[in-house]
Amino acid sequence: MAAVRCLNVYSSRESLPPGVPHVALLFPLWGLTGNESTPNVYAPYLSNGTEYFRMTSPDEADVFVLPFDWRYTTRFFASSQTAEAAKRAALVFASRAADFGKPLVAFFVSDSDDEVPLPNSVIFRTSTSRDLRQNEFGMPVFFEDVLQSNAGIAALRLKKRFPTVGFCGFAGYRLVPNVPLRGQIRSFARWVRKGFPQLTLRERAIVALRRHPFIETDFILRETSKGRGELPPHVRQTFQRNIQSTDYTLCVRGHGNWSVRFYETLAWGRIPLFVDTSCVLPYDFEINYRDVSLWVTSEEIDSIADRLVDFHGALDADQFAHLQRACRSLWEQRLTPDGFFSNFWRHFQF
Numbered sequence: 001m002a003a004v005r006c007l008n009v010y011s012s013r014e015s016l017p018p019g020v021p022h023v024a025l026l027f028p029l030w031g032l033t034g035n036e037s038t039p040n041v042y043a044p045y046l047s048n049g050t051e052y053f054r055m056t057s058p059d060e061a062d063v064f065v066l067p068f069d070w071r072y073t074t075r076f077f078a079s080s081q082t083a084e085a086a087k088r089a090a091l092v093f094a095s096r097a098a099d100f101g102k103p104l105v106a107f108f109v110s111d112s113d114d115e116v117p118l119p120n121s122v123i124f125r126t127s128t129s130r131d132l133r134q135n136e137f138g139m140p141v142f143f144e145d146v147l148q149s150n151a152g153i154a155a156l157r158l159k160k161r162f163p164t165v166g167f168c169g170f171a172g173y174r175l176v177p178n179v180p181l182r183g184q185i186r187s188f189a190r191w192v193r194k195g196f197p198q199l200t201l202r203e204r205a206i207v208a209l210r211r212h213p214f215i216e217t218d219f220i221l222r223e224t225s226k227g228r229g230e231l232p233p234h235v236r237q238t239f240q241r242n243i244q245s246t247d248y249t250l251c252v253r254g255h256g257n258w259s260v261r262f263y264e265t266l267a268w269g270r271i272p273l274f275v276d277t278s279c280v281l282p283y284d285f286e287i288n289y290r291d292v293s294l295w296v297t298s299e300e301i302d303s304i305a306d307r308l309v310d311f312h313g314a315l316d317a318d319q320f321a322h323l324q325r326a327c328r329s330l331w332e333q334r335l336t337p338d339g340f341f342s343n344f345w346r347h348f349q350f
Contacts, residue, residue: 005345009053010061010102015068015093017085020078022067023107024142024337025344029055041142045337052341062348063105063122064097066090070108070116070123077110094118103348109141111256122347127256129278137347138280140263140335146240147267147328154269154328157247159320163312164216165209165273166246168239169261170254171202171221201275202252204301209250212305218246240264247320248273248294248308263335266292269328273308275301283334283343292327 011026021033027042028049036042058064071077073087090106097104098120108116108125113132116123124139147154199207210217220242243249243265251262252275259279265272272293281289289295294311296304315323333339 004051004342006051007053007345007348008056008060008062009065009105010056010058010063011065011067012093013067015066015089017068017072017082017089019082020068020072020086023065023069025053025065025105025107025341026067027337029053038144040148041144042337045341048338049341052344058096058100058102061100061102064093064100064102066093066104066106066118070106071110071112074110074112076112090118094121107139109139111254111258113257125280127258128280129257130280131278136280138258138282138284140282140340141260142337142340143264143267145267145336146264147269152328152332154324155244156269156321156324159315159317160247162214162216163248163308164218164246165248165250165308166218166242167206167250168220168242169222171206171219201277201298201301202250202254205250205252205275205304208302208305209308212309214309215305218242240268243268243270247271247312251275251293253277253279263331266327266331266335269324271323271327273304275304282340283346286346287330287334292323292330 009025009029011022011029013022013030016022021035022030024042024045027033028046032039032042032046068086068089070090073083073090075083077083078086094104102120104118104121106116106118106121106123108123110125111127113128115133116125121135123133123136125136126139126141128136128138145152206219206221209215210219220238243261248271249261249265251259251265251272253259257277257279259274262272262274274289274293274295276295276297281287294308296307300307331339334343
């Protein structure tokens with residue numbers, strides 16, 4: 001097992017606005033929040049987390065940790081009253097970190113790439129771009145192990161002549177068959193107001209992959225996205241089956257500059273067909289994600305199908321199996337709560 005450094009952290013329950021939960025980093029120190037619906041996700045981290053973090057006084061701390069996610073300062077996730085209270089609490093806490101000369105760690109799980117205006121802060125967020133700010137790092141989203149019932153062992157797909165690529169999710173009505181007339185009218189009215197949009201990267205990739213004669217596609221396209229809500233169980237099962245039953249999964253940004261699908265593909269031990277839009281991925285300062293994915297830049301989107309055929313054709317059966325295992329291993333070691341937080345110290349050089 002790789003060496004783990006324990007960080008001394010300081011946080012304060014008094015800085016939590018009423019009704020706002022504390023961040024996952026603090027779960028081993030403060031316990032799970034009352035509204036955490038998937039405690040199994042954090043079980044290994046709850047057991048091991050005190051080896052990674054130790055709560056100390058402000059003067060002994062390596063870092064201050066803002067106890068709540070920055071998203072609760074926004075009207076999208078909180079009422080106006082709660083958002084204002086959270087923003088005030090964050091600024092006071094940041095001021096205290098500055099008084100002690102300590103860096104401030106904050107989390108922002110959101111589609112937003114807006115700046116977090118906290119001085120001397122290190123921001124861990126799901127959505128941002130490499131060319132925006134230097135104090136920001138990528139973080140994954142956490143979910144239950146899809147292979148938990150199988151002891152974490154992914155069933156390997158055998159190498160076939162032609163690659164199969166899947167996608168299940170929002171695509172807009174232009175590519176979705178049998179969209180109800182009401183949905184078409186709603187989209188057309190929106191376009192009249194805002195202008196007719198160009199095809200998105202997601203749509204362009206889907207079109208190119210569908211047209212290629214040497215690619216088998218399994219695309220389940222939906223007219224709407226889930227937004228803030230959770231997927232219904234049957235929709236969730238369809239989404240997971242789509243990843244499990246294909247060699248590659250198309251992973252391209254949605255509203256935010258990130259892809260939950262990317263992390264779930266790795267968890268299944270499947271190979272992401274990843275469209276890079278200047279995304280910031282967890283630990284990308286030391287992990288080469290091109291080693292576990294077919295990496296296509298946004299400028300290469302119209303040649304994505306040829307890239308996939310060439311990539312797949314260059315792999316022999318053993319390499320194809322090894323790549324699937326490497327995807328799963330990366331998720332386990334760096335993208336689960338225990339994997340992510342056990343390596344958290346790597347972001348800081350003291």
